[in-house]
Amino acid sequence: MKKKHNKLIYITIIASVLVICFSANRIDLHAGQKPDETQSSDLRKKGSGLYEKYCSMCHGPNGEGYLADEAPALANQDFLVSASDAYIISGILRGRPGTPMSAWAKEKGGALTKDDAAALLSYIRSWQKEPSVNLNNKKVNGNAENGSGIYERWCAACHGKYGADGNAVKLSNPVFQETASDGFIRYAVQYGRRDTPMAAYKKLLKPAEIDDVVAFVRTLKIKDAQPDTVAVASEDMAKIIREKGVIHPGNPSANFQLIENRYAAADAVYAAYKAGQSLIIVDARPQSDYLRGHIKGAISIPFYDIGSAVGLLPKDIWIITYCVCPHALSGRAADQLKTAGYDKVAILDEGFFFWQNKGYPTEIRPSD
Template identity: 30%
Template sequence: MRLALSVSLFVLLVAASTVRAEADVVRTPAENYKEYCALCHGDDRKGYMNDHAPSLVTETLFVNGPITPFMAISYGRPGTPMGPYLDEIGGPMSTAEIRELAGWLALSAGFEVSAPNRDHLKPVEGDIEQGKRIYAENCVECHGAKGEGGEGTALGNATMLAVTPDSFLKAAIERGREGTPMESFAGVLSDDEINSVVAFLRSRASGWDVEDMRFEEPPDLDNIVVNPDGDPPEFDLVDNRYVMAEDLNAALEDGRRMILIDTRVPYFWAMAHIEGSFPVPYYSSGREIIAALPDDGTWIVAYCECPRAAADSAVTRLRELGYHNTAVLYEGYAGWSALGYPVSVGRIDPKKGLFLHPSAEKRTN
């Protein structure tokens, strides 16, 4: 099943951009690279031209195929010199162009452009306290006492952690990044120790200084309404469908009553999500949650990663069922995080399986 999930995620990313692919790609990936990236990552893509920009030719950068680099290019690493390049959050390139660029980077470095391996979204379990000690002893000198980066990248970056699976972090630590200061820790730390440092990094996904390392459980079906006693939001929807991240954040800060649905693969919810959201993966029937929805005009906002395909399909379905106070978060989850709005980290017990089970009536996007 994991294979199917990973592949559908890849298909989603591709599907989200095919429409624009024909119309919008005016420059080749090599031209875009030269224009936008060579300044820091160098003409040879080996990095370290400016601003400690990492190498773009290492094996573990492409361990999940081009997806993680695609996310890094689209949404950037706010607070570092790596900006977001996606047009929807102020960058110069379309999804299609960035997808082509990420694929071209992989191919140019000699790696295949393939769907991620079947385990790439599997959470890494470890001892957070042990990980904290290991980080202090082995990583601080390059990655910073608060994960702010330095010679190494910013490992405490909320957007990096929101779009980067544990398996990618683990591969970089275990196998290193050849030709860079990031050496392999395979012989230095045991597998358990590497898992613990990954678990520690994940626990920082909603901020380095959070008081306790709290992982939120998904709300139960009786408690899906955020701010149950609040007034309804007054959304000014774009195309009668999309709510901008700025407006959604303002409504949440203002204590407005609504339901938030996270339509991504549940592990994405666990990596980072909007607090109070309920994971309803796009491939589930949604029957359980539809039965639990109050029938009183409560606003329902859906979001996904890609940035809209899965949430769009959920809202279409809800509107067919008569729920008209429904909206899709325009910038998607990664846009939300890259714009600096607050995020929470979740806990989904891998042993219990997915939170909602995929149904037989799998929908396409």
């Protein structure tokens, strides 16, 4: 009997210790929250900061989208209920090559880790107010030939005849093609995106016709798709500016008549470039975009690192910042320089793609 009594006391002591330990671990939690809820809150808070720094200037402070060319509304409920976590994460880390959406993964030349991308996802998901839909992700078996005519009639005006030239989502983009499921594409065609130009076609097209459109979209490919980039080792900022910063050093300085006291026309910048006048051209995009192609002679100083160039860039030579939005990232960089006392700063008005399409000098590898 005494042994049983001692055993009972022992069990009681152990149970008490466990209760005390559990209670101690709960002290740091908000009342009524589970541990994973606190972790989620911290993740969203981190994501909020990252979003404001890297994403808000294009996608809007509240995910409303379209502050920059082609930047979709991430808070759109039709998008959120149908997009998988993997699709959103891939979009952040790999971007959309050949579009304003940069690859943000550090290993590709961006600024974000996978953990950062997870935090951004958590914050973006906080905008979702409707339950996610259960998409049938089986391959859609439509008739692509029939879908071609339907696409031409209803889709080409926005997405481009071949899915690359319009002002909407680039359907031929290789990362989009790889990561968007047939179900995701079908849902977008069927239900559209509320409060955006993307209409719902469920009342205009029969289910089989929507399948045909999806089948046709799957045939859209970019012939010369840009490969994924790999980050290069960062150099000392002072050395970059000293050795590579000024184009045509020692020559007469360029001078520009600005548009709205802020923008320099691409033709005017090229004229100064061609005339051998000295100027500095700053690529304000992440390095991942710079590596895919940039204005010849430009130096890479991403908008989020421009502060490190203050005091190193000369103030007596015109500095032209550019991106592809065409002003969102380059505008942030220019504004920071102006705040730091740089008067000769302008934004390339039409952006890099315009410069490229005009046949003005570009290069792929970093300037030597």
